Amino acid sequence: MQREDINPFELGLERNPANHVALSPLSFLRRAAQVYPEYPSVIDGARRFTWRQTYARCRRLASALRQLGVGQGDTVAIMAPNVTAMMEAHFGVPMTGAVLNTLNVRLDAETLAFMLRHGEARVLITDREFSPVISRALALLDHKPVVIDIDDPECQGGELLGQMDYEALLATGDAQCAWELPADEWQAITLSYTSGTTGNPKGVVYHHRGAYLNALGNVLAWNMAAHPVYLWTLPMFHCNGWCFPWTIAAVAGTHVCLRRVEAKAIFAAIRDHGVSHFSGAPIVLNAMINAPDDIKVQVTDRIVECTTGGAAPPPTVIEGLESLGMNVTQVYGLTEVYGPTVSCAWNREWDALPAVGRAQIKAQQGVCYHIQEDLMVANPDTLTPCPMDGQTIGEVFMRGNAVMKGYLKNAEATAEAFAGGWFHTGDLGVLHPNGYLQIKDRSKDIVISGGENISTIEVEDVLYRHPAVLEAAVVARPDEKWGETPCAFVMLRAGTDASEAQLIAFCRQHLAHFKAPKAVVFGALPKTSTGKVQKFLLRERAKDLKK
Missing domain, CATH: 2.30.38.10 (Luciferase; Domain 3)
Structure with a gap:
């Protein structure tokens, strides 16, 4: 009997609502509230929430945003530190079908204005702490979003800019608000901006499927058991906190929010809240190692797991954290791949290596997450x-x-x-x-300083605005505290004068302060026969500069 050119496994076996549902991390929140309603979801200063309460608050947020006209294809931006509202926005905003745009709190007004304009933010939720820079950014916009303030009692200073505060907004919403998963898991869930190396920032768009899978990828890569206690030392604005707002919901864990990421607060949280996991840039790990002994906490009843990205931590940092009962795992990724999708998966036989040998392996970025092909x-x-x-x-x-x-x-x-x-x-x-x-x-000459990407070309463009600068090139200079900092090599125009301090101050007037060079070297720039600056030589010079 000759077989027809029809696959029998496709005939009459189509997708339907019973056997195919879009993957979305919103499902994690609903399950956590259903299965573990009274388990702690958030610890934020003096405030405590359960998963039942968090689910209700996220539904209130979705309902309130809908009343403001927010729906599918709209953008809701948020400018906030690691606080409750920031975590809730990762669920409440996409529940409406809208896209969440988390803004980097370290950026300047001009860059923020570009993002709000380019992303077409319909609503901006902003913490009172950042009102000075946000007010300047809003002044640059022809079409301003609806502004909602986060009036956090732990915030010192700042002013209210919006028509109401976040808690008042939630009060207008319905805790039983009906919401639906996206019809298509390819639908956008978040928008994040990356500086790249040229021109304006690029808007990286994530979809629900990727957010769902990478959230579970974090669980698998870290071997996370149910109900972890996750300390927010990593900024939630950065790659959506490496997808951990959704990861912690998937395992019904506890978010421990930190408004100020400081060594004393980190150790206090580890001690007081039983922290089991945290992520952080090398600068955070360095701060912990170099903290005064009287505030350090040595964990003896468990291993505290830590992931770090960017520049690999030196062996001394890894050994120092191990002595405090913490295990460091190196990860790698970019904004374009939902944060980390590569991790240094550990082999048991490496346990027998000396500390230096283990540190050398841990400095490798590793292998793909299960969910990255x-x-x-x-x-x-x-x-x-x-x-x-x-x-x-x-x-x-x-x-x-x-x-x-x-x-x-x-x-x-x-x-x-x-x-x-x-x-x-x-x-x-x-x-x-x-x-x-x-x-x-x-290869793109990005400087990674304190876990943040700095475009060398962006810094060079500012230097070229100074009337005394004829040529400028910026490269990364190794730094024990920040991992890397920008180092500028400058050739001045004949008959002009400018000091290192003056050029650094000039850059700070036009850039976020962390992007400004920390050192300026004067002299002719090495070039190829075609006139291209040889940055590899400048990087070697930067390494040899005296501290």
Whole structure:
């Protein structure tokens, strides 16, 4: 009997509402409230919430936003530290079908104004602490969003800018508000801006499917048991807190909010709230290691798990945290891949290595999350994979479900990023024989300072505005506290004069302070025969500068 060209496993076996539902992290919140309604969900200063209460508050937020006209395809921006409202926005906003845009609290007014304009924010929820910069940003907009204030009693200073505060907004909403999962899991859930290396920031769009999967990827990569206590040392605005607002709901854990990320507050939270997990940039880990002994907490009843990204922590930091009962795992990712999608998965046989040997392995970025399909190091022009020898450097490429939809309103940059069917990270690395990735350099010359990306070209553009500057180039300079800081190499115009302090102050007038150079070196810039500045030589000079 000859078989027809019809696949019998597709015939009469179509998708329907009974067997196919869009993946969305919103499901995690509903389940946590249903299964563990009285378990603690949030500890925020003196305030405490359960998962039942958090679910009700998120539904109130969704209901209230709908009354303001927010719906599918709209953008709701939020400017806030790691507080309750920030976590709730990760659920309440997408419950309306809208897209959440978390704003970097360290940015300047001009950049924030661009983001609000480009993202077409319909509503802006903003913490009173940031009212000075937000008021300046709003003044630059022709079409202003509805402004809602977070009037946190722990906030000192600032003023109220909006028509009502966040708690008053929630009071207008319905705690039983009906909401639905997206009809299509490809629907956008969040918008995050990354500075890149040229021009204005690019808007990275996440979808519900990726957010759902990467939230579970965090659970698997970290071997998280149910009901962890997660301390918010990582900014929630950064890659949506690496998807951990959704991760903690998936495992019905407890969010411990920190308005100020300081060593004393971190150790106090670990002691007082039984913290089991936290994530942080190397600067956070350095602050903990270098804190006075009288505020350090040595954990003896459990292992506190820590993930860190950006520059690999030095062995002394890893050893120091281990002595306090903490285990450090290196992770790697970018805004375009939902935060970390690579982690240094640990092998038991490495436990027998000396501390220095363990630290060397932990400095590797590692292997893909379960939910990220593939990673390779390859020639950026031909996409030919490099040998897995730990020596041959190539560009890092990724593909899978935890890759962004693309860049908002930027088809050209999106096509470039996805050329050849891979996401081009722009980072340079090697693959070791065991398949573990180790980052070696940043092909786009990004400076990673305190976990934040700084575009060298953005800093150079400001330097060129100074009347005394003829040529300028900025590179990363290693820094024990921040990981890296910008270092500027400048050639002055003949007959002009400017000091290091003057140029740094000038940059601070036009940039967020953390982006300004921490050092300026004067003299001619090394160039190729075609006139291109040889930044690799400048990076070597920056390394040799006296502290």
